[in-house]
Amino acid sequence: MIFDLFSKRQKRLKGDIPDIYTYDEIPNSLRVQIIHIWYDVLGNGNDYHSSYFKVKSTYKFIVDTLCREYGLFKLPSADPYNDRMYLDELGNFLIKEKDVDKIIDVIELSFKAINKLTNDYSYLHRHNTSELIDNALNELNNRFKEHGIGFQFVENEIIKMDSELLHTEAVKPALKLLNQKNYQGAQEEFLSAYEHYRHGKNKESLNDCLKAFESTMKAICDKHKWQYQANATAKTLIQICFDKDLVPSFWQTQLNSLRSMLESSIPTGRNKLSGHGQGTEPTTIPNYLVAYMLHMTASTLVFLTTAEKDIK
DSSP states (O other), X not given: OOOOOHHHHHHHHHTOSOSSOBOSOOOHHHHHHHHHHHHHHTOOXXXXXXXXXXXXXXXXXXXXXXXXXXXXXSOTTSOTTSOOOHHHHHHHHHHHOOOHHHHHHHHHHHHHHHHXXXXXXXXXXXXXXXXXXXXXXXXXXHHHHHTTBOEEEETTEEEEOSOHHHIIIIIHHHHHHHOSGGGHHHHHHHHHHHHHHHTTOHHHHHHHHHHHXXXXXXXXXXXXXXXXXXXXXXXXXXXXXXXXXXXXHHHHTTTHHHHHHHHHSHHHHHHXXXXXOOTTSOOXXXXXXXXXXXXXXXXXXXXXXXXXXXXX
């Protein structure tokens, strides 16, 4: 639970609350608050040393996964002279680590573990586990916002957000709509686009935007058995969607600009900036342009998947 303390209200009055999201620093206070959330859901030191085996096994899973992926036997924070205390090892690593990407690794992996407990109502003998987990995920995202950190935990992934309005109106609905069996490939590609963006791999991000766009249209075609060639381009798939009245015919006249937007925005942005050889001069794609393309992709995927639901 987040309390609106007097000190927070005073900061708002003074204008000390950050308006612009940052991504290159995770404050110590946020790290400590995340550990408090772990204690609420995964268990604290008392739980760790008691009979609750799942507390230790959950922390062990997180630590072991990080060690395996980083090519380590122990996290740098581990005490080499004591037995493995996974809770302390993980908490100390989160507090002391300076690499933001690794800090986000810890947060994402730990909250994936929390999310996985949703159906395990016996965990810690708590009967309100599902509500506890929902509160934990909500608190994490609210803590990110409170500290002006531009990340959110959405559909079991941490993604980067630039605008809260665009994130709420485009990105979150897109991920929710794509979280279905038919759109699994498109969802993976869209999340991959965000992950590349978070790591500054802008060309790869644009490539995955186009893949997600094309995969969504192919999934719609497959669902309705609309025929297309295996190597069909975005332009061809767009034409099929129009021919099959994905957009009602009486709207096509009024929305004739929609086709132009679909044909020229995402595919063209990718083709001109990342889809071909860059020549003798390296091509630099600015972050603001990639953010725009990500949000445009999200809005387009929401449009397509929502329109598909109305097909009779």
